[in-house]
Amino acid sequence: MEASKVIHAIYNDDDVLMSAVKKVKAEKHHIEEIYTPFPVHGLDKAMGLAPTRIAITAFMYGLVGLTVAITMMNFIMIKDWPQNIGGKPSFSYIENMPAFVPIMFELTVFFAAHLMVITFYLRSRMWPFKKAENPDPRTTDDHFLMEIAVHGNESELENLLKQTGAVEINLVDKEAH
Amino acid sequence: MYTFSNKLRTFSFILMILGLLGVGYGFMTSHKSFEDVEHLLEAEAHHGGGHAEEATHHQAPAHNTHDNAEHNTHNAADAHADEHTKHVEHVMHQIANRPWAALYVAAFFFMMIALGTLAFYAIQIASQAGWSPVLFRIMEAITAYVLPGAIIVLLIAIASGTIGHYNLFIWMDPEVVAHDKLIQGKTGFLNLTGFTIRGIVFIAGWAAYRHFARKFSIAQDTADDNSNYKKSFRIAAGFLVFFIYTESMMSWDWIMSVDPHWFSTLFGWYVFASMFVSGITTIALITLYLKTKGYLEFVNENHLHDVAKFMFAISIFWTYLWFSQFMLIWYSNIPEEVTYFIARFNDYKLPFLGMVVLNFVFPILMLMSADYKRVPWFVVMTGLVILLGHYIDVFNMIMPATVGDRWSVGIPEISSILLFAGLFIFVVFTALTKAPLLVKRYPFRKESEEFHY
Numbered sequence: 001m002e003a004s005k006v007i008h009a010i011y012n013d014d015d016v017l018m019s020a021v022k023k024v025k026a027e028k029h030h031i032e033e034i035y036t037p038f039p040v041h042g043l044d045k046a047m048g049l050a051p052t053r054i055a056i057t058a059f060m061y062g063l064v065g066l067t068v069a070i071t072m073m074n075f076i077m078i079k080d081w082p083q084n085i086g087g088k089p090s091f092s093y094i095e096n097m098p099a100f101v102p103i104m105f106e107l108t109v110f111f112a113a114h115l116m117v118i119t120f121y122l123r124s125r126m127w128p129f130k131k132a133e134n135p136d137p138r139t140t141d142d143h144f145l146m147e148i149a150v151h152g153n154e155s156e157l158e159n160l161l162k163q164t165g166a167v168e169i170n171l172v173d174k175e176a177h
Numbered sequence: 178m179y180t181f182s183n184k185l186r187t188f189s190f191i192l193m194i195l196g197l198l199g200v201g202y203g204f205m206t207s208h209k210s211f212e213d214v215e216h217l218l219e220a221e222a223h224h225g226g227g228h229a230e231e232a233t234h235h236q237a238p239a240h241n242t243h244d245n246a247e248h249n250t251h252n253a254a255d256a257h258a259d260e261h262t263k264h265v266e267h268v269m270h271q272i273a274n275r276p277w278a279a280l281y282v283a284a285f286f287f288m289m290i291a292l293g294t295l296a297f298y299a300i301q302i303a304s305q306a307g308w309s310p311v312l313f314r315i316m317e318a319i320t321a322y323v324l325p326g327a328i329i330v331l332l333i334a335i336a337s338g339t340i341g342h343y344n345l346f347i348w349m350d351p352e353v354v355a356h357d358k359l360i361q362g363k364t365g366f367l368n369l370t371g372f373t374i375r376g377i378v379f380i381a382g383w384a385a386y387r388h389f390a391r392k393f394s395i396a397q398d399t400a401d402d403n404s405n406y407k408k409s410f411r412i413a414a415g416f417l418v419f420f421i422y423t424e425s426m427m428s429w430d431w432i433m434s435v436d437p438h439w440f441s442t443l444f445g446w447y448v449f450a451s452m453f454v455s456g457i458t459t460i461a462l463i464t465l466y467l468k469t470k471g472y473l474e475f476v477n478e479n480h481l482h483d484v485a486k487f488m489f490a491i492s493i494f495w496t497y498l499w500f501s502q503f504m505l506i507w508y509s510n511i512p513e514e515v516t517y518f519i520a521r522f523n524d525y526k527l528p529f530l531g532m533v534v535l536n537f538v539f540p541i542l543m544l545m546s547a548d549y550k551r552v553p554w555f556v557v558m559t560g561l562v563i564l565l566g567h568y569i570d571v572f573n574m575i576m577p578a579t580v581g582d583r584w585s586v587g588i589p590e591i592s593s594i595l596l597f598a599g600l601f602i603f604v605v606f607t608a609l610t611k612a613p614l615l616v617k618r619y620p621f622r623k624e625s626e627e628f629h630y
Contacts, residue, residue, distance in 0.1 A: 059545070087510070098504045 020164035065111025192599025199592020203276035277344035283593035288326035293456025321608035485550035535566030
């Protein structure tokens with residue numbers, strides 16, 4: 001395992017964190033990661049993170065669900081065994097479609113919702129028994145931590161971070177993931 | 178302050194004049210004599226493929242074949258002649274109904290935009306929404322049309338049963354009621370006096386709320402405290418209770434009673450969804466128009482995004498109600514209920530199914546993306562489609578009961594739309610000039626100006 005050095009700058013206020021992020025970005029330093037106890041509105045924009053595409057995946061999963069519903073009911077109710085059930089017209093899919101709409105709707109929602117959540121878990125590497133990646137337990141309670149990679153410019157970085165209002169600055173070895 | 182541009186004013190007058198001429202033409206040409214209709218039916222029978230032929234008319238094909246084979250016994254000939262007279266009279270009545278129905282549909286459509294906006298406005302105030310106060314003056318201007326619009330609708334309805342020949346509501350015709358046990362059972366509710374009184378109560382309530390809401394809103398601009406805001410909050414809450422009762426009853430009176438044999442329990446909600454989404458769409462369209470003219474610097478794309486979200490969501494809500502009403506009746510297929518949809522399916526297939534595409538499929542695909550909701554021309558395009566779709570929705574509610582399979586979209590329909598569109602534009606934009614376009618001292622004004630999503 002290759003070990004590299006990173007700086008952990010700890011803040012105790014999200015407004016201070018936001019202005020620090022802007023300053024560090026302005027100085028062209030690369031922020032590796034930020035750990036916060038709760039969502040900080042606008043942090044992703046300040047960090048310049050790309051927007052999520054999870055809504056697009058959800059739309060496509062919904063289409064898959066709709067297709068599954070239509071194919072399934074068309075096969076079962078129309079093709080495989082077109083019984084006369086209470087006089088409902090099972091001659092073609094479209095003639096009996098209103099009766100299938102509730103299922104079409106529910107399966108669309110089911111696929112869109114569940115597959116999107118699973119996509120989210122996979123993409124954010126979350127599963128049971130996963131080892132928590134938490135550099136400092138206080139970041140789950142009331143502290144904010146900014147992690148910046150060091151490339152031989154420790155003192156310069158430390159000065160900059162102190163100016164931004166960091167309450168604690170630690171230089172740590174980090175195991176590469 | 179907004180100034181009504183001369184161009185737009187002239188445009189609205191041109192619309193009204195063109196509309197009036199067309200409506201007049203529609204009424205002039207709709208009174209056909211018995212012989213005219215007879216000739217028309219014969220011509221249609223020879224040509225084939227006319228409107229009437231596509232529809233399943235029970236008598237028409239039967240008596241046409243009789244016509245061709247002219248060797249009947251006397252008895253059969255008599256019965257046939259009687260049936261023939263009845264059929265011709267039926268068609269004659271439908272043709273005479275068309276300009277009335279066209280006028281009524283257009284009048285109701287524009288009234289419902291204003292009334293939907295009024296409900297939306299009251300909800301924004303009662304829910305203390307923080308995003309919408311910058312749009313309040315636009316909503317107030319649109320709701321200026323509630324009073325004239327609703328009076329016109331009520332007058333057309335009453336006129337059809339007094340100076341007209343019961344062209345919209347057959348329950349107003351004493352002849353029909355005398356032979357109709359079902360309507361007789363409903364005369365306690367469906368009678369012209371009750372209809373008129375209820376209509377006046379509805380309109381008085383809506384107009385009173387609109388009047389006071391506007392008054393408090395203007396007064397709040399120059400007030401030193403929030404007492405006007407508190408009053409407007411209280412009457413908004415009261416109005417919403419009044420509205421949901423009267424809107425529901427209005428939809429029975431003004432729309433559902435064109436089919437006095439048919440009833441549906443969620444009809445009031447269904448009409449409400451239609452008027453709500455049309456109102457919201459009109460708010461978006463007028464906002465965008467004023468913004469391009471440079472009157473609304475304080476409205477940004479975030480406000481547009483929120484309005485477009487409402488357009489999107491309420492379009493789906495409308496579809497939900499439309500489908501719930503349709504599917505429950507289709508599924509159980511009880512003859513006394515299902516005729517409503519059979520008439521629409523046989524004679525109105527394109528408008529009936531087309532409006533679902535316009536009101537559901539189009540908005541859901543166009544307005545799903547958060548980015549598209551912020552693009553003005555996208556919202557305008559979708560908004561126009563939604564408005565067209567809801568016009569067709571009202572068309573589908575009124576026309577099958579009045580003109581049946583003799584419907585068409587021609588001079589009476591289009592000029593009625595022009596007439597009321599011109600009146601609507603004139604009333605709304607005149608109201609816009611009466612007050613500053615941004616509320617002053619409204620408690621949520623700052624929040625609304627800085628609103629971003």
